[in-house]
Amino acid sequence: xxxxxxVLSVVAAFLTGGMVxxxxxxxxxxxxxxxxxxxxxxxxxxxxEPARQIPTLPLDDQGRFSLLVWNIYKQNTPGWxxxxxxxxQDKELILLQESSLTAELSDWVxxxxxxxxxxxxxxxxxxxxxxxxxxxxxxxxxxxFLQSEPWLRLxxxxxxxxxxxSTGQTLQVVNLHAINFTLSTQDxxxxxxxxxxxxxxxxxxxxxxxxxxxxPERRAVVADLLQGPSWQEVAFTPxxxxxxxxxxxxxxxxxxxxSVIHAQATHSDASxxxxxxxSFSLSAD
Numbered sequence: 638x639x640x641x642x643x644v645l646s647v648v649a650a651f652l653t654g655g656m657v658x659x660x661x662x663x664x665x666x667x668x669x670x671x672x673x674x675x676x677x678x679x680x681x682x683x684x685x686e687p688a689r690q691i692p693t694l695p696l697d698d699q700g701r702f703s704l705l706v707w708n709i710y711k712q713n714t715p716g717w718x719x720x721x722x723x724x725x726q727d728k729e730l731i732l733l734q735e736s737s738l739t740a741e742l743s744d745w746v747x748x749x750x751x752x753x754x755x756x757x758x759x760x761x762x763x764x765x766x767x768x769x770x771x772x773x774x775x776x777x778x779x780x781x782f783l784q785s786e787p788w789l790r791l792x793x794x795x796x797x798x799x800x801x802x803s804t805g806q807t808l809q810v811v812n813l814h815a816i817n818f819t820l821s822t823q824d825x826x827x828x829x830x831x832x833x834x835x836x837x838x839x840x841x842x843x844x845x846x847x848x849x850x851x852x853p854e855r856r857a858v859v860a861d862l863l864q865g866p867s868w869q870e871v872a873f874t875p876x877x878x879x880x881x882x883x884x885x886x887x888x889x890x891x892x893x894x895x896s897v898i899h900a901q902a903t904h905s906d907a908s909x910x911x912x913x914x915x916s917f918s919l920s921a922d
Contacts, residue, residue: 662761664757668757668781669683669684669754669759672738672752678914683779683781684775684778685778693731694801697803698921702729704730705913706846706890707724707733707910708733708846708847709736709908710908712742714909717908722749729772731771732812733847736768753772754770755768755769757794758793768846769796770796772798772802777801778798781796781797783795784824784827785815787818791840795828797809804921809835809836810842810843811845812845813845813848814846815828815829822854833863838867840894841894842893843895845891850886867894869892871889888911897915898917900917905907
């Protein structure tokens with residue numbers, strides 16, 4: 638509810654030509670910012686392994702890896718750093734939505750010895766905001782995408798990364814922050830379809846993030862696109878995922894070609910969304 642009121646404030650500022658508009662730089666093309674281990678540079682929409690000239694190591698540890706998915710609310714809550722440090726301790730893969738590329742977050746990534754990629758959706762007060770994917774190893778390939786909110790014209794970002802696995806396979810990972818304010822589901826469906834069209838049909842894959850599934854119609858779109866015979870949705874125990882007005886779940890993790898060992902979604906005061914944690918095995922069910 639707090640975030641909804643905040644968005645309405647931004648809309649009001651747009652309509653009145655307020656100071657918010659003057660400090661807002663909306664991205665027209667997806668670009669990746671790479672950070673970690675003293676690296677901070679912006680690149681094109683996609684980066685691939687040949688350009689890096691660095692061998693990529695397996696993401697998993699002896700056939701297992703753990704995932705954190707969290708809308709971090711632009712680090713607007715004082716306890717975000719401590720919570721993120723604790724939640725990420727045993728995670729090989731971290732997917733953040735609404736990350737704000739502050740100096741504090743950049744330093745945190747370096748201190749944790751992680752490699753991170755952010756797709757900038759927009760820049761506000763000289764700070765980039767968008768989805769960010771972090772891991773202990775470099776991805777083989779990464780591509781960013783933008784989808785504009787039909788009403789606000791503010792983009793939401795989407796990041797697809799590919800990681801080497803110890804089996805020789807490639808894991809494809811979609812970090813999604815779905816568009817929010819639409820009258821129909823056409824633009825919402827298009828954003829998901831763009832992501833899924835990038836995935837190889839034979840590779841293990843994860844699609845996770847803030848789906849903004851606040852209506853039955855949006856949930857039906859997700860079910861249509863991601864709940865076929867090959868895709869499964871992670872079930873959480875306990876399941877404290879954030880809900881729209883206490884009802885519709887907003888955050889999800891879908892997967893294929895993997896097995897879930899354990900999954901939990903616990904409460905946190907460090908964001909307006911609760912974090913999702915999943916442990917995977919490379920052996921499929």
